[in-house]
Amino acid sequence: xxxxxxxxxxxxxCLSPCAELDMTPARVVSRAIEEGLDIIAITDHxxxxxIPSAIKANGEITVIPGMELxxxxxxxxxxxxxxxxxxxxxxxxxxxxxxxxxxxRILYEQVVVNEEDEVIRFNDRVLxxxxxxxxxxxxxxIHDIGGITVACxxxxxxxxxxxxxxxxxDSLKFDALEISFRTERQxxxxxxxxxxxxxxxxxxxxxxxxxxxxxATEFIMKDASFEEIVLALSGKEGREVRF
Numbered sequence: 702x703x704x705x706x707x708x709x710x711x712x713x714x715c716l717s718p719c720a721e722l723d724m725t726p727a728r729v730v731s732r733a734i735e736e737g738l739d740i741i742a743i744t745d746h747x748x749x750x751x752i753p754s755a756i757k758a759n760g761e762i763t764v765i766p767g768m769e770l771x772x773x774x775x776x777x778x779x780x781x782x783x784x785x786x787x788x789x790x791x792x793x794x795x796x797x798x799x800x801x802x803x804x805x806r807i808l809y810e811q812v813v814v815n816e817e818d819e820v821i822r823f824n825d826r827v828l829x830x831x832x833x834x835x836x837x838x839x840x841x842x843i844h845d846i847g848g849i850t851v852a853c854x855x856x857x858x859x860x861x862x863x864x865x866x867x868x869x870x871d872s873l874k875f876d877a878l879e880i881s882f883r884t885e886r887q888x889x890x891x892x893x894x895x896x897x898x899x900x901x902x903x904x905x906x907x908x909x910x911x912x913x914x915x916x917a918t919e920f921i922m923k924d925a926s927f928e929e930i931v932l933a934l935s936g937k938e939g940r941e942v943r944f
Contacts, residue, residue, distance in 0.1 A: 702923070703921050704923075706739040706920045706922060706925050708739065708741070708902075708917060709742070709904055709907070709916070710779065711779055712741055712744060712905060712906075713743075714726055715751070715812045716750055717748075718746065718811050719809065721909050725814045726743070726758050727755075727814075728818070729755060729913065730755055730762060730764070734761050734762055736913055738913075739762060740762065740930070743764060745769065747799060747830075747832060748768065748796075748828055749788040750813045750824065751814060757815075757816035763926065767782065768788060768792065768795070771860070773832065773835050774831075774835065776866065778839055780849075780850060783927040787847045787848055794842065798833040799826040800830065801827075811826075844874070849934070850877075852877075852878045855880065877900045877934050878901050880901055881903070882904070882915050886903075900935075903917070904918065905917070918942060918944045919944065921933065921941040921943070
């Protein structure tokens with residue numbers, strides 16, 4: 702039987718250099734439950750090290766392993782996966798391209814935290830840097846290791862595929878496009894209607910606890926799982942995506 706699930710598939714934690722330090726995995730999960738979300742994705746920049754803590758902190762909500770990958774063109778791509786093994790394979794590829802700071806203090810803290818909000822360590826890679834992966838190469842790699850791809854915040858003036866490349870070529874097999882919380886659907890249709898061949902989602906891109914759930918996508922599907930999200934994005938057997 703189908704039902705409606707509210708999902709926020711773009712949330713950062715304190716491991717992202719641009720997120721607040723109080724965005725611990727446990728607080729993210731707690732806030733998401735307060736906001737009535739059924740599914741969240743943890744999507745830090747070029748890393749996945751805080752996802753296990755979010756999964757352990759989870760009591761009532763589905764946590765999808767994910768990453769906001771930066772390509773060599775500085776395009777942000779959401780990569781979502783069915784399990785930790787898959788996302789860690791992408792992290793290994795990304796880390797090969799990201800410089801180490803040699804434990805020197807960097808501009809922002811990047812904190813790996815356990816499910817009890819205790820600091821485990823500080824990540825000393827420059828997580829905001831671009832990886833060496835081109836957009837098409839990144840999409841292919843993510844698909845090859847079992848994930849799906851979403852072009853991030855295409856309505857933003859930075860780090861979107863439209864600002865960086867100018868258009869979305871037919872050869873780029875994104876599974877969905879993300880419209881940010883800033884743009885309502887009707888306005889998005891006027892601005893980006895030429896790309897309605899892709900399913901659209903909206904997400905909070907939360908960097909602060911209060912941001913979580915400010916935008917969410919409704920999925921009409923059988924259960925709150927990665928596999929059902931994949932089917933819903935394809936509109937299989939009556940499943941739907943709404944925002």
